[in-house]
Amino acid sequence: MEKNDQLWNTIQHVWNESANDVTLELQIDELIQELKSKVSPWEKKWVKSDLAQIKEAIHSDKERLSSREKRWLAQDLQWIKKLFEKLFSKRNKPQG
Amino acid sequence: MQEQIESQLKRLLNDHKQSLYRICKVYAVNPMEPKDLFQEVIIEIWRALPRYKEDAKLHTWAYTIALRVCSRKKAQYDKKDNLRLNALTVIPVSLPQEDEVQERTKALYQCIGHLAEKERQLIILHLEGLAYRDMASVSGITENHVAVKMKRIRKKLLACLTPKSK
Incomplete structure (x- = not known):
């Protein structure tokens, strides 16, 4: 048992040291800028497709919805659109 | 919101980048390099951070994302493995001495x-x-x-x- 514990400690030590063969240099501020520029278009596409799905759902259920529900949904959509523009147009503005 | 996400990513990478890299190393199979997986993991964490709920510790949550990304990438690679030519072997001219x-x-x-x-x-x-x-x-x-x-x-x-x- 003691031998196993000793071996286990060695395993833990080897594991802890195992990433020491490389130096991970991360320029964190540059990385965040890069992530923003690379990932945003994907998010944009994703939010856009969500919006399109909502629109489609509303359209297909048009007959079933009361005029009040339609008005609420239209307001919600406007709000989402505004939020989307605020988030993404601000994020993608050129720096400096 | 955006500031919070950025500061979470900074904190995570400052304190746990070695751990995330070790996870990538386990799954990196030639020709996949740990660095490639590490990049994928960072991008996936960045994408998922807006949905982080704080019901798990940040690093615990990030490890599970890393495991998911690496496992998925390895599975994709293993599928492609069918196309590997077993008759082809590339032997390094001189093997480096390993300590x-x-x-x-x-x-x-x-x-x-x-x-x-x-x-x-x-x-x-x-x-x-x-x-x-x-x-x-x-x-x-x-x-x-x-x-x-x-x-x-x-x-x-x-x-x-x-x-x-x-």
Whole structure:
């Protein structure tokens, strides 16, 4: 048992040291800028497709919805659109 | 919101980048480099951060994302493996001399690599210092079940790493 514990400690030590063969240099501020520029278009596409799905759902259920529900949904959509523009147009503005 | 996400990413990478890299190393199979997987993991964490709920510690949550990304990438690679030409072998002109530490590390990663996927994920989380309670919460099994599984995994790993006496 003691031998196993000793071996286990060695395993833990080897594991802890195992990433020491490389130096991970991360320029964190540059990385965040890069992530923003690379990932945003994907998010944009994703939010856009969500919006399109909502629109489609509303359209297909048009007959079933009361005029009040339609008005609420239209307001919600406007709000989402505004939020989307605020988030993404601000994020993608050129720096400096 | 955006500032919070950025500061979470900064904190995570400052404190846990080595751990995330170690996870990538386990799954990196030639020609996939740990660096490639590490990049994928960072991008996936960045994408998922707006949905982070703080019901798990940030690094615990990030490890599970890393495990998911790496496991998915490896599975994709394994599928492509059918197209590999076994008749082709590339032999380095001269093999670099490996010291004892490198050999031990290689053996450990190989043995972890031989475990089943679920076992591999549990041992990685354990070696990264997660408590059984946290491992249970992210793997969806009970704490007792984690303890039972870990006993079995430790035994397997020790057997794999201990040279068999004749």
